[in-house]
Amino acid sequence: MRNLRLPFSFSIVSLLSGAVGVLAVSYIGLIAVVMSYAALTVEFSQSVKNDEAAVAVLEGQYLTSVSNIQDLDYRTVGYAAPIAQIFVPATSMTALR
Amino acid sequence: MRAQFRSRIRFVLALIVLAALLILVRLYFVQIVHGGDYALKADRQFASGGSGLFDRGSIYFTGKDGTNISAATLATGFLVAINPQTLADPEAAYAAIAAVASTTVSHDAFIAAAAKKNLVYVEVAQHVPDAVGQMLAAENIPGVQVLRERWRYYPGGTLASQSIGIVSYGSGDALTGQTGLEAEYDATLSRSGDSLYKNFFAELFSNVGNLLVNAKDAREGSVVTTIEPDVQARLEHDLAAVNQQYSSKESGGIIMDPATGAIVALASYPDYDANDLQNVDPSLLGNPLVEQVHEFGSIMKPLTMSSGLDAGAITTRSTFDDPGCITVNTMRICDWDFKPKGVIGVKQIILQSLNVGASWVATQLGQDKFRSYFTSFFGQKTGIDLPNEGHALLGNLATTQQVNFDDMSFGQGIAVTPVQMIRALGAVANGGRMVEPHLVSAIRLDSGITRTLDWSKTTRVFSATAARETTQMMTEMFDTKLENGRAIIPTMSVAAKTGTAQLTDGHGGYYTNRFFHSFVGFFPSYSPRFIILLYTDDPQHVEYASETLDTTFLDLTHFLIDYYQIPPDRGFATSTPA
Numbered sequence: 073m074r075n076l077r078l079p080f081s082f083s084i085v086s087l088l089s090g091a092v093g094v095l096a097v098s099y100i101g102l103i104a105v106v107m108s109y110a111a112l113t114v115e116f117s118q119s120v121k122n123d124e125a126a127v128a129v130l131e132g133q134y135l136t137s138v139s140n141i142q143d144l145d146y147r148t149v150g151y152a153a154p155i156a157q158i159f160v161p162a163t164s165m166t167a168l169r
Numbered sequence: 170m171r172a173q174f175r176s177r178i179r180f181v182l183a184l185i186v187l188a189a190l191l192i193l194v195r196l197y198f199v200q201i202v203h204g205g206d207y208a209l210k211a212d213r214q215f216a217s218g219g220s221g222l223f224d225r226g227s228i229y230f231t232g233k234d235g236t237n238i239s240a241a242t243l244a245t246g247f248l249v250a251i252n253p254q255t256l257a258d259p260e261a262a263y264a265a266i267a268a269v270a271s272t273t274v275s276h277d278a279f280i281a282a283a284a285k286k287n288l289v290y291v292e293v294a295q296h297v298p299d300a301v302g303q304m305l306a307a308e309n310i311p312g313v314q315v316l317r318e319r320w321r322y323y324p325g326g327t328l329a330s331q332s333i334g335i336v337s338y339g340s341g342d343a344l345t346g347q348t349g350l351e352a353e354y355d356a357t358l359s360r361s362g363d364s365l366y367k368n369f370f371a372e373l374f375s376n377v378g379n380l381l382v383n384a385k386d387a388r389e390g391s392v393v394t395t396i397e398p399d400v401q402a403r404l405e406h407d408l409a410a411v412n413q414q415y416s417s418k419e420s421g422g423i424i425m426d427p428a429t430g431a432i433v434a435l436a437s438y439p440d441y442d443a444n445d446l447q448n449v450d451p452s453l454l455g456n457p458l459v460e461q462v463h464e465f466g467s468i469m470k471p472l473t474m475s476s477g478l479d480a481g482a483i484t485t486r487s488t489f490d491d492p493g494c495i496t497v498n499t500m501r502i503c504d505w506d507f508k509p510k511g512v513i514g515v516k517q518i519i520l521q522s523l524n525v526g527a528s529w530v531a532t533q534l535g536q537d538k539f540r541s542y543f544t545s546f547f548g549q550k551t552g553i554d555l556p557n558e559g560h561a562l563l564g565n566l567a568t569t570q571q572v573n574f575d576d577m578s579f580g581q582g583i584a585v586t587p588v589q590m591i592r593a594l595g596a597v598a599n600g601g602r603m604v605e606p607h608l609v610s611a612i613r614l615d616s617g618i619t620r621t622l623d624w625s626k627t628t629r630v631f632s633a634t635a636a637r638e639t640t641q642m643m644t645e646m647f648d649t650k651l652e653n654g655r656a657i658i659p660t661m662s663v664a665a666k667t668g669t670a671q672l673t674d675g676h677g678g679y680y681t682n683r684f685f686h687s688f689v690g691f692f693p694s695y696s697p698r699f700i701i702l703l704y705t706d707d708p709q710h711v712e713y714a715s716e717t718l719d720t721t722f723l724d725l726t727h728f729l730i731d732y733y734q735i736p737p738d739r740g741f742a743t744s745t746p747a
Contacts, residue, residue, distance in 0.1 A: 089186060092185070092186050092189060093185040093189065103196060121224075122245050124227075127242075132324035134324075135324050136326070138399055139406070141402075142402045142405075
């Protein structure tokens with residue numbers, strides 16, 4: 073081991089020390105990325121929930137209007153009962169003749 | 170010089186390594202050892218009172234075009250709290266809050282809370298809308314905190330409220346589903362609340378298994394129902410109308426696809442608004458269509474008829490002598506009009522709703538076979554995905570007195586839930602096969618995967634021939650008898666049956682002037698898209714179901730034909746409405 077010689081101009085200790093330094097800096101960088109990611113996740117999640125809540129308000133209005141339409145008497149808004157109903161020829165396979 | 174340079178380099182590298190080690194140790198403590206504490210601390214900056222923001226999956230209606238519309242979701246807003254120790258001017262603070270937040274506590278309660286100087290946190294207004302909360306926060310009133318809040322919101326209000334259910338604090342300290350689909354699918358809808366703090370490196374150290382396969386991802390999601398909001402609204406509207414017109418105790422209805430068991434609408438009246446539970450009668454929180462049993466009366470006759478035909482005890486050409494009333498085991502059984510009909514064909518049992526005829530079929534069938542058929546119809550729960558499903562009361566099946574079997578043949582002396590009833594009658598519409606009634610078609614997992622639920626299991630209870638022959642009788646009843654034949658739809662065959670049962674008096678007998686009305690029908694008769702079951706309990710001043718529920722049934726039938734553009738299944742004609 074003592075006689076081990078690398079074909080480089082610097083020692084193995086320096087090489088490993090440098091590697092540790094690079095890894096440490098990389099780790100710190102990755103931690104920063106992860107924390108930013110977590111922060112963005114929280115922010116986006118909150119944003120999505122807010123949007124869903126806004127959509128829910130619109131859905132509430134839609135469902136209220138659906139109920140109102142069911143309650144609506146068409147005659148009160150000027151419509152009249154049809155004079156005649158004309159049915160189209162049946163082509164159903166299960167038609168009874 | 171070279172040696173000196175090398176030693177300096179080594180010294181610098183040692184410092185870097187030492188610094189890196191210190192940072193590693195520190196990060197380990199921050200992320201893993203104290204990670205939970207920091208997560209909680211972050212939570213408090215977003216949420217109120219030390220707990221995380223409420224989170225829960227959604228429940229969706231499904232429109233006829235496949236669009237999902239929220240039936241239960243989350244609303245986002247603010248809650249307002251005061252710190253009595255730092256609140257300088259309670260009157261001014263109350264005025265400012267009450268001016269914008271409609272859910273504020275009363276003035277007296279606010280002042281009383283502000284006087285409790287030993288407290289630091291008292292909530293005074295909840296569910297404050299987003300814009301209002303931000304406006305209030307901008308005022309920066311000393312001692313007043315405006316905090317983020319999320320709560321359960323039901324966009325439809327009363328729409329399908331008894332099926333969707335509610336969330337509330339049960340025995341624990343967490344909001345959980347208590348009734349309806351909220352309870353049935355609580356494991357899917359509830360959230361553990363830590364998903365936002367997932368850290369790849371922390372997970373790598375602490376829980377590598379979860380990093381690869383997360384059990385929560387396979388469980389947490391949203392629920393997609395088969396309920397169609399427009400149809401549901403129509404059914405609720407019609408039930409409310411009939412209930413109010415006849416001052417009934419309760420009215421209910423189910424619309425189902427008889428081939429798949431998918432329930433398109435399920436409603437009872439009275440119901441409640443799930444967004445406003447403060448003054449709701451607790452007895453309304455359950456679902457009577459699943460939990461309560463009734464004697465349905467003559468809509469049981471198609472099942473008796475199908476059983477008799479399937480067993481070979483009778484054929485469509487069989488005849489019997491109907492004296493109008495018969496005596497069985499000293500008990501008198503009569504037709505609705507008490508009149509003798511002479512020798513008539515069996516289809517008259519359905520067309521004229523003859524109790525004596527149904528009793529005759531039960532006698533021809535024999536007690537053992539009758540017991541076997543009706544146990545297969547009602548002996549088990551339907552398996553519907555709603556909690557607290559009730560059991561049918563089938564005690565009379567265990568007896569040997571023929572009068573009990575005769576009673577059951579026309580729907581008295583046997584009590585079943587509406588869901589059990591539509592499931593059994595659905596077999597007549599579905600070629601003799603009973604399906605699994607259900608409200609949820611799929612689970613949309615948070616992982617992005619949609620898991621379709623399998624409800625394809627069917628149970629054959631009688632032959633397709635018996636079902637078709639009974640359907641023909643029910644179709645003729647609709648075409649010729651309902652509203653004296655005026656209800657006929659020229660281009661659509663509809664099979665139907667009315668039922669009028671006497672209500673039990675609680676002392677082993679029946680009232681002679683109080684009734685339970687029911688109505689069942691499906692269309693097109695020989696390839697049905699929908700089966701409708703309706704009932705109204707104890708309607709006042711009216712005796713027969715044909716008087717109370719035929720209008721409701723016809724309205725729903727025409728609505729569904731138009732809404733789903735169901736193609737005609739029989740001849741065409743021109744008609745002029747009366």
